[in-house]
Amino acid sequence: MLDFPRWKTIGISIILLLGILFSIPSFLPEKTRESLPAVLQAKVNLGLDLAGGSHLLLEADIADLRKTQLANMEKTVRTAMRGETGPDDDIAIGELSTAGGRISFLVRDQAQLDAARERLFSETQGAGMTGQRDWSINVIDSTRIVMTPTSAGQAQAVANAMDTARDIIDKRVNALGTREPTIIREGTDRVVVQVPGLQDPAALKELIGKTARLEFRMVDTNADPNEAAAGRVPVGSEIVPYAEGEGSGAAFEVLRRQVMISGEQLINAQQSYDPQNSQPVVSIRFDSGGSSTFAKVTAQNVGKRFAMVLDGKVLSAPSINEPILGGSAQISGSFSVASANALAISLRSGALPVKMTVVEERTVTPELGADSIRKGAIAGIIATVAVLVLMIIVYGRFGVYACIALIFNVFLIIAIMAAFNATLTLPGIAGFVLTIGAAVDANVLINERIREELKRGRRPFQAVELGYSEASRAIFDANVTNVIAASLMFWFGSGPIKGFAVVLTIGIVTSVFTAVTVTRMFVAHWLRTKRPTSINI
C-alpha cells in the first residue's frame, strides 16, 4: 500500500494541480476572468440567496387551458359541420353544448351521423404512444355526438402549452435585459424563473404574470344600457368588464363576441407617447392580413366605437373617427411608462397559451446576499484554520499532511463545482464547513489507527500500512451513508437544500481522495526517504 509507483505520484499531482488551476477563475473578478482562455471560463455560480435576485415558481391554470381547448373544439365543430363546398354540404346540428367538459350536439338528420363523425375524426389528432386520439367521439341514442378529451390528449395539450409558455416567458424575461436568467419547466404544469441580481421583482412579475391576450372587438351599439346592467344582452354579444382604473366611471362595455383582430396578427409593439396628451401608450403594428381587416372594419364603422380588450378586460373603447388604413394603432389606457413598456414586451412575445400564477416567490436583495457571502467566507476561513491548528497540535507531522490535503480538498471542491457549473448557495457554505469536518474525520480515523498499531508494538512501516488499510473500510462505509443522505436531499430537496447536497456530495468524493490517497502519498514519500525508526503521532 505504501508502494507508490512514479505514475501514481504523477497522476495524483496532475489532479491536484488541475484542481488549483480550475478553481482560480472562481476567485477572479469578472473582467480578469474574461481575458482567460475559454477552458478557464467555468466558475462556480452563486445562488440567488448569495447573489441576490428573484426566484419565481409559476403554475399554469390547467382549468383555464381546458376551457380554451373546449372553446376551440366548439369552433372547430361548427366550422366542420358547415362544410367546404357550400350550403349543400352542411350538416345540420343543434343543442350544441360544452357542459361538463364535453362537447355534445344533436345531428338533425340521422343519415348524416356517420358523415359528421367522419369529419370530426379528421379534426382530432394522435396523442401519446398508444395510438390514442386527443378526443374520443361517441354516438349516444343514435342522434347525438359526444366528444370527450382523452387523458392522453389533455396531457399532450398541457405539455404543448407549457413548452410554448416557457418560450414566451423566456422571451419576456430576456427583453428585461437581465443577466443570466434561468427559465425551466418543472413537473407537468410549472415553470421556474430565476433572475439573479434583480432589485425589485414587481416589474418581472408584471411582465410574466400577464397572459397578454389582446383582442379588438366592436362595441355593440344596439345594446340597451339598462338591459345590459341587468345582465341581458343581445345574441352574439357579451358583457366585458373594464380593467381596474379604466373606463372613467363605466364598469363594463357590451361587446360583440366576434373578434375583429387579435394579438396574433401583430408584428410589432412599442412603448411611445400619445401626441395629443403625452401619455404613455403602446403603439402596435399589424401584419398585412390584420392591416386590411382593420382598414375594412374601421371604414365600415366610422362613428361607432371599438374596444381594446386585454386578458378579458377592456382597456379603452375609442370612437372610430375615420378609417384607419396604415395598419398601426395605439393602445391607450392609464399606463405608466413602465407598465406600457411591460405590455409592449408582452405583446411582442405573444400571448401565453395558458394563464400562469406565481405560487412561490423568493427574493433576496443583493446587499443581503453580499453580507451573507462575506460572513460565510470569514466563518469558513476561521473554521478551516481552527481545524487545521487542532490537527497539527494533535497529530504533528501527520496533522500537517492532513492539513495540506484539506487545503487541496477546498480547491478541488471549487474546481469540480465550477466544471459542473454548480451553484453555491448559503446552505452550500454550511455544507463546505461540514465537509471540512468530515474530511478531518477520515484523517482522524487513519491517524488513530496508526497510533493504535504503534501501541501494539508494530514498526512504523507496518503501523502506517495497517492504519490506512484498516481505516479505509470504515471511511468507505461512513461516506456511502453520507452520499445516501445527500442524494436524497438532491432528489427531494428544493432550491437551497439542493445547493447543500451538491457541495456535500462533491465534498465527500474529494475528501476521501485527499484525506486517504493524497496523505498516503506524502506519508509514503516521507517513510521511504527518511526511514524513521519511530513515529511521533
Next chain:
Amino acid sequence: MRLLKLVPDDTNIDFLKWRKVASAMSIILVIISIALVAVKGLNLGIDFVGGQSVRVEFTQDMPPIDEIREKVGDIGLGEATIQQFGSDKAISIRTALPDGDKAAAERAGQQLVAGIQKAFPTAKAGSVETVSGKVSEELLRTGAISLALAMLGISIYIWIRFEWQFGVGALGRLFHEVALTFGFFAVTQIQFDLNSVAALLTIVGYSLNDTIVVYDRIRENLKKYRKMDIVPLLNLSINETLSRTVMTSVAMLLALGVLLIFGPDVIFGFTAAILLGVFVGTYSSILMSTPILVWLKVGPHSFVPRTVAGMDGGERVERKDDGAVV
C-alpha cells in the same frame, strides 16, 4: 514535540455499566421531545404552512417590537410573527397564508411590503418570500419523505454491510437523534423550514458516520475475540474508538461553533441544529447505539457460523498476513 492527546492512552471505561441509566434517560428525552412537539408545536416557517415573509432592515434605530407588531397588524393580514436576527437592525415579519386562490400568497406579499414601507419609511423591506398553500403542502410532504427515506435507506445499507441487529441499532439511534432535534426546535421555537430539513438530513448522515466507525470496530473485534463476552467486547470497541470519536466531534464542534458565531445570521438555526446533532450524536455513539446490540444478542455467530466458531478454539484469531508480535 509532544503531541496533544484529547483522550488518554489505553482508556478502559466501563461504558456499558451505564447503559440502563443512559437508555432510560434517552427514552425519557425522546418522550419529552415528542410531548414538546405535541404541546408547544413547531414554529413552522412559510415553507411548510405557506404565507409570506419579509426581511426588514432599519436604517435608523429599530422601533420597539410591539409597535412593529401593531402596525403590521393594521395592514390587515392578521397577526404577524416577528423574528429578530443576530443584528439588532433586521427582523423578519411573517404573516399567515390568506384564504383564496393560489395567487393569494403572492398578492398578500405585495400588500405586506407596501404596508411596511408605508408604516416605516426609514425601513427597507428587502428579501421577500411568498409560498402558496399548495406548494407548502408539497414541500412538507417531500421533506417528510426524504427524511424517512434517508433513515430507512441508511439503515438498510448498514443491514446489508453488517447484520440486521446493526441495522436495527442504527435505526433506533437515528430515531433518537431526530426526535431530540425536533424537541430542540420545539423548545427554542427556532423557525422550522426547508433548511431545518437539510439540517436533520445532515445529522442523520453524520450520526451514521459515527455509528459505522464503532460498528466496524465491533465487527472486527467479534471476529478477533470469539470467546469474549459481548459486554466487555463492546466496551473494548468503544474504548478503542474513543479518541477518534472525541477528536472528530471536537473538530466538528469547532467548525460549526465558528459558523454559528461568525457565519451569516440567515443560517443560524440551521447551524444550531447541526451543532446539537453532533453533540447528541457523540453521546449516542458511546451510550446509545452499542447497548442496543446487547439486547439484540449480537455475538460472534452474527458474522461467523456458530459451528465454525465452536470448532475454532483459539482465543484470538490472527490474520494470516499478520506477522506482528502481540
